[in-house]
Protein backbone atom coordinates (compact mmCIF):
# COMPACT_ATOMS: atom_id res chain seq x y z
CA UNK A 1 0.00 0.00 0.00
CA UNK A 2 1.08 3.55 -0.62
CA UNK A 3 -0.13 6.83 0.87
CA UNK A 4 1.06 9.93 -0.92
CA UNK A 5 0.26 13.55 -0.12
CA UNK A 6 1.12 16.14 -2.76
CA UNK A 7 0.64 19.81 -1.86
CA UNK A 8 -2.22 18.66 0.33
CA UNK A 9 -4.17 21.63 1.59
CA UNK A 10 -7.16 21.72 3.90
CA UNK A 11 -9.10 24.74 5.08
CA UNK A 12 -12.22 24.96 7.21
CA UNK A 13 -13.85 28.03 5.66
CA UNK A 14 -11.10 30.63 5.62
CA UNK A 15 -9.01 28.79 8.25
CA UNK A 16 -6.15 26.87 6.65
CA UNK A 17 -5.29 23.83 8.74
CA UNK A 18 -3.01 21.79 6.47
CA UNK A 19 -0.61 23.89 4.43
CA UNK A 20 0.40 22.23 1.16
CA UNK A 21 1.97 19.23 2.79
CA UNK A 22 3.97 16.50 1.06
CA UNK A 23 4.87 13.07 2.39
CA UNK A 24 4.80 9.44 1.42
CA UNK A 25 4.23 6.25 3.37
CA UNK A 26 5.09 3.00 1.62
CA UNK A 27 6.15 0.34 4.01
CA UNK A 28 4.15 -1.87 6.36
CA UNK A 29 5.51 -0.32 9.54
CA UNK A 30 4.24 1.43 12.64
CA UNK A 31 4.20 5.20 12.20
CA UNK A 32 3.87 7.54 15.17
CA UNK A 33 2.07 10.75 14.22
CA UNK A 34 2.92 13.48 16.72
CA UNK A 35 1.82 17.08 16.92
CA UNK A 36 0.70 19.66 19.44
CA UNK A 37 -2.99 20.28 20.10
CA UNK A 38 -4.56 21.72 16.98
CA UNK A 39 -1.54 20.86 14.76
CA UNK A 40 -3.80 19.11 12.24
CA UNK A 41 -3.36 15.39 13.04
CA UNK A 42 -7.06 14.48 13.07
CA UNK A 43 -7.68 16.63 10.00
CA UNK A 44 -4.95 14.80 8.09
CA UNK A 45 -6.07 11.37 9.26
CA UNK A 46 -9.68 12.12 8.34
CA UNK A 47 -8.58 12.71 4.74
CA UNK A 48 -6.59 9.45 4.69
CA UNK A 49 -9.60 7.69 6.24
CA UNK A 50 -11.84 9.19 3.51
CA UNK A 51 -13.96 11.05 6.06
CA UNK A 52 -13.31 14.34 4.27
CA UNK A 53 -11.92 15.77 1.06
CA UNK A 54 -8.86 17.98 0.68
CA UNK A 55 -9.44 21.62 -0.27
CA UNK A 56 -6.67 21.39 -2.86
CA UNK A 57 -3.71 19.21 -3.69
CA UNK A 58 -3.90 15.44 -3.53
CA UNK A 59 -3.98 12.60 -1.09
CA UNK A 60 -3.65 9.34 -2.96
CA UNK A 61 -3.84 5.80 -1.67
CA UNK A 62 -2.38 3.41 -4.23
CA UNK A 63 -2.71 6.25 -6.73
CA UNK A 64 -6.41 6.88 -6.09
CA UNK A 65 -8.38 9.52 -4.16
CA UNK A 66 -9.89 7.73 -1.14
CA UNK A 67 -12.95 9.98 -0.71
CA UNK A 68 -16.16 8.06 -1.57
CA UNK A 69 -13.98 5.37 -3.16
CA UNK A 70 -15.43 2.04 -2.01
CA UNK A 71 -12.45 -0.02 -3.12
CA UNK A 72 -9.98 2.10 -1.15
CA UNK A 73 -12.30 2.51 1.85
CA UNK A 74 -12.27 -1.28 2.35
CA UNK A 75 -8.50 -1.17 2.76
CA UNK A 76 -8.37 1.63 5.32
CA UNK A 77 -9.76 1.78 8.83
CA UNK A 78 -9.69 4.91 10.97
CA UNK A 79 -10.51 4.33 14.62
CA UNK A 80 -11.22 7.46 16.64
CA UNK A 81 -12.88 8.42 19.89
CA UNK A 82 -16.34 7.57 18.63
CA UNK A 83 -19.60 8.62 20.27
CA UNK A 84 -21.50 5.39 20.93
CA UNK A 85 -24.68 7.07 22.20
CA UNK A 86 -27.67 5.02 21.09
CA UNK A 87 -25.65 1.87 20.36
CA UNK A 88 -27.89 -0.80 21.88
CA UNK A 89 -25.91 -3.87 20.74
CA UNK A 90 -23.18 -5.44 22.87
CA UNK A 91 -19.64 -5.63 21.40
CA UNK A 92 -19.95 -9.30 20.35
CA UNK A 93 -23.06 -8.60 18.21
CA UNK A 94 -21.45 -5.65 16.48
CA UNK A 95 -18.30 -7.46 15.50
CA UNK A 96 -20.27 -10.34 13.98
CA UNK A 97 -21.47 -7.92 11.28
CA UNK A 98 -18.19 -6.17 10.53
CA UNK A 99 -16.89 -8.86 8.18
CA UNK A 100 -19.55 -7.85 5.63
CA UNK A 101 -17.80 -4.57 4.86
CA UNK A 102 -14.27 -5.29 6.11
CA UNK A 103 -12.81 -8.06 3.94
CA UNK A 104 -9.70 -8.60 6.08
CA UNK A 105 -11.62 -8.74 9.39
CA UNK A 106 -10.77 -11.79 11.53
CA UNK A 107 -13.79 -12.67 13.67
CA UNK A 108 -11.98 -15.34 15.66
CA UNK A 109 -9.22 -12.90 16.59
CA UNK A 110 -11.82 -10.24 17.46
CA UNK A 111 -13.56 -12.68 19.85
CA UNK A 112 -10.22 -13.53 21.44
CA UNK A 113 -9.53 -9.81 21.92
CA UNK A 114 -12.99 -9.19 23.41
CA UNK A 115 -12.11 -11.79 26.01
CA UNK A 116 -8.70 -10.27 26.71
CA UNK A 117 -10.18 -6.78 27.13
CA UNK A 118 -13.11 -8.17 29.17
CA UNK A 119 -15.74 -7.06 26.70
CA UNK A 120 -17.65 -10.31 26.33
CA UNK A 121 -20.73 -9.28 28.34
CA UNK A 122 -24.15 -8.45 26.96
CA UNK A 123 -24.07 -4.79 28.00
CA UNK A 124 -24.83 -2.41 25.11
CA UNK A 125 -21.76 -0.51 23.94
CA UNK A 126 -23.47 2.79 24.81
CA UNK A 127 -23.55 1.71 28.47
CA UNK A 128 -19.92 0.62 28.70
CA UNK A 129 -17.48 2.83 30.58
CA UNK A 130 -15.40 5.27 28.54
CA UNK A 131 -12.30 3.10 28.83
CA UNK A 132 -14.18 -0.02 27.74
CA UNK A 133 -15.58 1.83 24.74
CA UNK A 134 -12.01 2.83 23.83
CA UNK A 135 -10.92 -0.79 24.22
CA UNK A 136 -13.74 -1.83 21.91
CA UNK A 137 -12.39 0.59 19.27
CA UNK A 138 -8.98 -0.98 19.70
CA UNK A 139 -10.42 -4.48 19.22
CA UNK A 140 -12.19 -3.48 16.00
CA UNK A 141 -9.08 -1.70 14.71
CA UNK A 142 -6.76 -4.63 15.39
CA UNK A 143 -9.10 -7.37 14.19
CA UNK A 144 -9.91 -5.48 10.98
CA UNK A 145 -6.34 -6.26 9.84
CA UNK A 146 -6.79 -3.44 7.33
CA UNK A 147 -3.71 -2.84 5.17
CA UNK A 148 -3.90 0.75 6.43
CA UNK A 149 -4.93 0.86 10.08
CA UNK A 150 -5.16 4.20 11.85
CA UNK A 151 -5.70 4.81 15.56
CA UNK A 152 -6.40 8.45 16.30
CA UNK A 153 -5.96 8.81 20.06
CA UNK A 154 -8.44 6.02 20.80
CA UNK A 155 -6.48 4.80 23.80
CA UNK A 156 -6.84 7.93 25.92
CA UNK A 157 -9.72 6.58 28.00
CA UNK A 158 -8.05 3.22 28.62
CA UNK A 159 -6.28 2.56 31.91
CA UNK A 160 -2.56 1.72 31.98
CA UNK A 161 -2.95 -2.10 32.05
CA UNK A 162 -5.42 -1.98 29.12
CA UNK A 163 -3.08 0.27 27.12
CA UNK A 164 -0.20 -2.08 27.85
CA UNK A 165 -2.27 -5.00 26.60
CA UNK A 166 -3.06 -3.03 23.44
CA UNK A 167 0.63 -2.26 22.78
CA UNK A 168 1.56 -5.94 23.22
CA UNK A 169 -1.22 -7.12 20.93
CA UNK A 170 -0.33 -4.50 18.35
CA UNK A 171 3.31 -5.61 18.19
CA UNK A 172 2.38 -9.29 18.15
CA UNK A 173 -0.22 -8.92 15.42
CA UNK A 174 1.94 -6.58 13.34
CA UNK A 175 4.65 -9.24 13.34
CA UNK A 176 2.20 -11.83 12.01
CA UNK A 177 0.26 -9.54 9.66
CA UNK A 178 2.38 -6.54 8.72
CA UNK A 179 0.42 -3.49 7.60
CA UNK A 180 0.71 0.29 7.66
CA UNK A 181 -0.29 1.32 11.17
CA UNK A 182 -0.53 5.00 12.06
CA UNK A 183 -0.76 5.89 15.75
CA UNK A 184 -1.62 9.46 16.58
CA UNK A 185 -0.79 10.14 20.20
CA UNK A 186 0.15 12.54 22.96
CA UNK A 187 1.48 9.63 25.05
CA UNK A 188 4.89 10.01 23.45
CA UNK A 189 7.13 8.65 26.18
CA UNK A 190 4.82 5.70 26.78
CA UNK A 191 4.45 4.70 23.14
CA UNK A 192 7.74 5.67 21.50
CA UNK A 193 9.10 2.10 21.57
CA UNK A 194 6.30 1.08 19.21
CA UNK A 195 7.29 3.43 16.41
CA UNK A 196 9.39 2.36 13.44
CA UNK A 197 9.02 5.80 11.96
CA UNK A 198 7.94 9.17 13.33
CA UNK A 199 6.05 11.94 11.58
CA UNK A 200 5.82 15.28 13.38
CA UNK A 201 3.23 17.74 12.21
CA UNK A 202 3.45 21.30 13.44
CA UNK A 203 0.98 24.08 12.65
CA UNK A 204 -0.32 22.20 9.63
CA UNK A 205 3.09 21.40 8.16
CA UNK A 206 5.23 18.27 8.23
CA UNK A 207 8.18 19.09 10.45
CA UNK A 208 9.91 15.77 9.98
CA UNK A 209 9.40 12.19 8.88
CA UNK A 210 12.20 9.86 9.86
CA UNK A 211 12.96 6.45 11.34
CA UNK A 212 12.67 6.56 15.13
CA UNK A 213 16.28 5.46 15.62
CA UNK A 214 17.60 8.25 13.37
CA UNK A 215 15.70 10.95 15.24
CA UNK A 216 16.74 9.93 18.71
CA UNK A 217 20.35 9.33 17.66
CA UNK A 218 20.46 12.95 16.48
CA UNK A 219 19.66 14.53 19.81
CA UNK A 220 22.13 14.68 22.69
CA UNK A 221 22.25 16.42 26.05
CA UNK A 222 25.57 17.83 27.12
CA UNK A 223 26.20 18.71 30.76
CA UNK A 224 29.21 20.35 32.35
CA UNK A 225 30.71 23.68 33.31
CA UNK A 226 29.24 26.69 31.54
CA UNK A 227 32.44 27.52 29.70
CA UNK A 228 33.09 23.96 28.47
CA UNK A 229 29.50 23.46 27.36
CA UNK A 230 29.54 26.77 25.50
CA UNK A 231 32.82 25.82 23.78
CA UNK A 232 31.39 22.46 22.73
CA UNK A 233 28.01 23.81 21.62
CA UNK A 234 29.36 26.73 19.58
CA UNK A 235 27.96 26.55 16.03
CA UNK A 236 25.61 23.67 16.85
CA UNK A 237 21.81 23.74 16.82
CA UNK A 238 20.72 24.21 20.43
CA UNK A 239 17.15 23.22 21.20
CA UNK A 240 17.17 23.94 24.91
CA UNK A 241 19.52 25.24 27.58
CA UNK A 242 19.33 25.24 31.33
CA UNK A 243 21.70 26.49 33.97
CA UNK A 244 22.06 25.78 37.68
CA UNK A 245 24.97 27.62 39.29
CA UNK A 246 27.97 27.00 37.05
CA UNK A 247 26.51 23.78 35.64
CA UNK A 248 25.01 24.12 32.21
CA UNK A 249 22.92 21.59 30.30
CA UNK A 250 22.08 21.94 26.61
CA UNK A 251 20.09 19.82 24.20
CA UNK A 252 21.78 19.72 20.82
CA UNK A 253 20.12 18.57 17.61
CA UNK A 254 22.30 17.31 14.77
CA UNK A 255 24.82 14.61 14.00
CA UNK A 256 27.33 14.04 16.80
CA UNK A 257 30.55 12.72 15.28
CA UNK A 258 33.20 10.61 16.95
CA UNK A 259 35.43 13.72 17.01
CA UNK A 260 32.63 15.61 18.83
CA UNK A 261 32.43 12.88 21.43
CA UNK A 262 36.18 12.92 21.93
CA UNK A 263 36.23 16.68 22.33
CA UNK A 264 33.35 16.44 24.86
CA UNK A 265 35.40 13.92 26.81
CA UNK A 266 38.44 16.21 26.76
CA UNK A 267 36.29 19.10 28.00
CA UNK A 268 35.04 16.94 30.89
CA UNK A 269 31.44 16.96 29.64
CA UNK A 270 28.81 14.30 30.06
CA UNK A 271 26.93 13.37 26.90
CA UNK A 272 23.57 11.63 27.20
CA UNK A 273 20.67 10.62 24.99
CA UNK A 274 17.49 12.64 24.49
CA UNK A 275 14.08 11.00 24.49
CA UNK A 276 11.70 11.39 21.58
CA UNK A 277 9.32 13.22 23.92
CA UNK A 278 11.99 15.80 24.82
CA UNK A 279 12.95 16.28 21.19
CA UNK A 280 9.27 16.63 20.27
CA UNK A 281 8.76 19.26 22.98
CA UNK A 282 11.82 21.24 21.91
CA UNK A 283 11.20 20.97 18.17
CA UNK A 284 7.60 22.15 18.44
CA UNK A 285 7.93 24.76 21.17
CA UNK A 286 6.64 28.21 20.43
CA UNK A 287 9.14 31.04 20.37
CA UNK A 288 8.75 33.44 23.29
Ligand SMILES: Nc1ncnc2c1ncn2[C@@H]1O[C@H](COP(=O)(O)OP(=O)(O)OP(=O)(O)O)[C@@H](O)[C@H]1O
Nearest residue numbers: 012013015017035036037038039040041042043044
Ligand atom coordinates in the same frame (compact mmCIF):
# COMPACT_ATOMS: atom_id res chain seq x y z
N1 LIG B 1 -14.84 20.71 11.77
C1 LIG B 1 -14.04 21.74 11.96
N2 LIG B 1 -14.40 23.00 11.64
C2 LIG B 1 -13.58 24.05 11.83
N3 LIG B 1 -12.34 23.96 12.33
C3 LIG B 1 -11.90 22.72 12.65
C4 LIG B 1 -12.73 21.56 12.49
N4 LIG B 1 -12.02 20.49 12.91
C5 LIG B 1 -10.82 20.95 13.32
N5 LIG B 1 -10.75 22.28 13.17
C6 LIG B 1 -9.59 23.13 13.47
O1 LIG B 1 -8.48 22.62 12.76
C7 LIG B 1 -7.29 22.73 13.52
C8 LIG B 1 -6.62 21.38 13.58
O2 LIG B 1 -7.45 20.52 14.33
P1 LIG B 1 -7.17 18.96 14.46
O3 LIG B 1 -8.31 18.37 15.23
O4 LIG B 1 -6.88 18.40 13.12
O5 LIG B 1 -5.82 18.98 15.33
P2 LIG B 1 -5.13 17.83 16.17
O6 LIG B 1 -3.67 17.91 15.85
O7 LIG B 1 -5.79 16.53 15.93
O8 LIG B 1 -5.36 18.37 17.64
P3 LIG B 1 -5.53 17.60 19.06
O9 LIG B 1 -4.18 17.05 19.42
O10 LIG B 1 -5.93 18.71 19.98
O11 LIG B 1 -6.58 16.54 18.91
C9 LIG B 1 -7.70 23.30 14.87
O12 LIG B 1 -7.43 24.68 14.85
C10 LIG B 1 -9.18 23.04 14.94
O13 LIG B 1 -9.83 24.05 15.70
